[in-house]
Amino acid sequence: MAGRAGALAGWVALAAVGLISLAPLAALLAQPGQWPQSYALGVLHFTLWQAALSALISVGLAIPLSAALVHRRFAGKQVLLALLGAPFLLPVVVAVFGVLAVWGRSGWVASLLGLPIDIYGLPGLLLVHVFFNLPLATRLILQGWALVPPEHLRLCAQLGLGWRGQWRVLGAPLLRASLPGALLVVFLFSVTSFAAALILGGGPGATTVELAIYQALRLEFNLGGAARLALLQLAICRVVGILALRFARPVGFGAGLALADISLPRARWLVWGDRAILVLAAAFLMLPLLAIVLNGLAGLPDMPAAVWAALARSLGVALGSGALALCAAVALAALLLRLHSRTARGVEAGVMLSLAASPFVLGTGLFILLNPVIAPARLALLLTGLINAVLILPILLRLFIPALAQIAADYGRLSAMCGLTGAARLRHVTLPLLARPLGLGMGLAVALSMGDLGVITLFAAPDSGTLPMVMQRLMGAYRGNAAAGAGLVLVSATLALFYVFDRLGARYGHRI
Structure with a gap:
């Protein structure tokens, strides 16, 4: 029973x-209504453009960051890996506040440089989306690295393969398998981001489809226009979702014996590059979190x-x-x-x-x-x-x-x-x-x-x-x-x- x-x-x-x-x-x-054609085309163009840029920048930065995390052993590595999960749990409106506190017109960076910085519109959306999606893309690529048997790393070390050989044998196949899915997932999340667009976007040239739906319903009570925009949003999300399911496939490196972790040999300039990437990534993720805590305590x-x-x-x-x-x-x-x-x-x-x-x-x-x-x-x-x-x-x-x-x-x-x-x-x-x-x-x-x-x-x-x-x-x-x-x-x-x-x-x- x-x-x-x-x-x-x-x-x-x-x-x-x-x-x-x-x-x-x-x-x-x-729902009856006409397509707001000229307006919808402009909104659609900006939505796809900002989502494409967010995906390219996030995944492009995630490639060297994931490689640095794989190749380097350092104190605090587990803390940094845990930090990569923090933006996923962080409310978007709070993250936007943290980004504004660091990069805004009167933020820390503007005060340090002595120059006004205007991040509203496309720059602000990209900053917030990269803040959220860089850790996600890095995690997706690291999942591919986790499937590489340690024996392959040991063999690369024994054969003395340089960075070109390592890239040809391990890096390129891994990225060919993991990048399409990562790009599409980040693109989808950027298309459906509303809170960042509500706070940092707006205006004729920086309105996403979701923000346009909100304006049509709450400000204009245009049910027909909102319905047509929602169908447009649904079509975009469905296509990207199907593509993500199609391309997000595991990496096929074969089975291993789960030997101890083996670090690959790296040229000195690559070692220093890894260190610089890790420091910059940690600062990019930690500064908004620190701003949230410090400003929040003062504002209680x-x-x-x-x-x-x-x-x-x-x-x-x-x-x-x-x-x-x-x-x-x-x-x-x-x-x-x-x-x-x-x-x-x-x-x-x-x-x-x-x-x-x-x-x-x-x-x-x-x-x-x-x-x-x-x-x-x-x-x-x-x-x-x-x-x-x-x-x-x-x-x-x-x-x-x-x-x-x-x-x-x-x-x-x-x-x-x-x-x-x-x-x-x-x-x-x-x-x-x-x-x-x-x-x-x-x-x-x-x-x-x-x-x-x-x-x-x-x-x-x-x-x-x-x-x-x-x-x-x-x-x-x-x-x-x-x-x-x-x-x-x-x-x-x-x-x-x-x-x-x-x-x-x-x-x-x-x-x-």
Whole structure:
């Protein structure tokens, strides 16, 4: 019975994801209106141009950074590797504030040089996107390096291959396999970036598609124009998402014996180049984080009381969204493992493409559906949590599918022999072994929902927003100190939640 109940839960979760994804699309297609052709073309051009530049710069810088991390052994290497994960958990609005504090008109760099620096528009968007995507691209390339058997490195060292030989034998094949996927993933994230465009973009020459959707809905109430722009955004994301799934393939260097780490010989000028790259990358990532902490501490006394109410709303949305995403992801993962391999791959690819659906596309469709029936502002927090849960599903599935498959392979037969089925097997076998990915998944889902500044801006009234929305409004009102304090509260709560759930999973779980 429990098996049937689990299968039913999986089908219900799949149907819910399909409904939430397809109903807004149907609403967008049915909405009457004309394409704002000249305006849409300009917005589309800027969106694709800034995303392409962000991808090229981020991946271009990630190549030497990943090579330096692979070839160099130094004190603090693990700290730097951990730092590469920090931007992923950092709320975008807080990261934008940190970048402005360092690179803005009155930022640290401008004060040091004695020159005014204007980073609004394209330069600011590129800075923020590189801040977020450089660590991501570096991680993607490092995953390829991790698949290189240590024996290959030992053989290169024994043969005395110089940097040209190392590049021909290892570097070039690795990059040919990993770069297309990395470029497309970074491009997709840059296309769907809203908070950075809202704060740093704007104006006729620096408006992205998502910012144009926001302006059409909230400023002009042009439902037809918003629907057409959302369809344009959806088409871009779907194409890029399909290409990313097509090109993001593992590197085939063969199997190894997991020998000790072997460093490749490097010319002296390459060694100094590696050191310079590591120092510059660490400074680029750490300075905005340091600015967030220092300015936030100074701005805590200036925070309005609205910050604490907004924090409570953010916590409620994040915890609800995380719990919903976790339940749906586990049910879907268990269902996919029951299905035929080809069917499971097709269903998983369809769910994965929901990552390519911008929250603004889903939010716009839901706004159009609900507006004739109920004021969308009354459901702002509920809809925000729901859409955030759907959009984190692809990442959670990548955590749970391999874990559940490994549990079934290692303990399935033994559980059957012991008569453990249904709820008893779930309690004594599955949950303890799945606790680690459950904790990590809940931490990721809650952290990403805490920092969301997307869907909430479409629905929430001025006095009912989440903490990122309050912080953005404080920045728009030139209350920098109050915004800095709110940013520190937001990032502290986000990192604390991630740490708590991750540690709970590690404490109560067992290694698979």
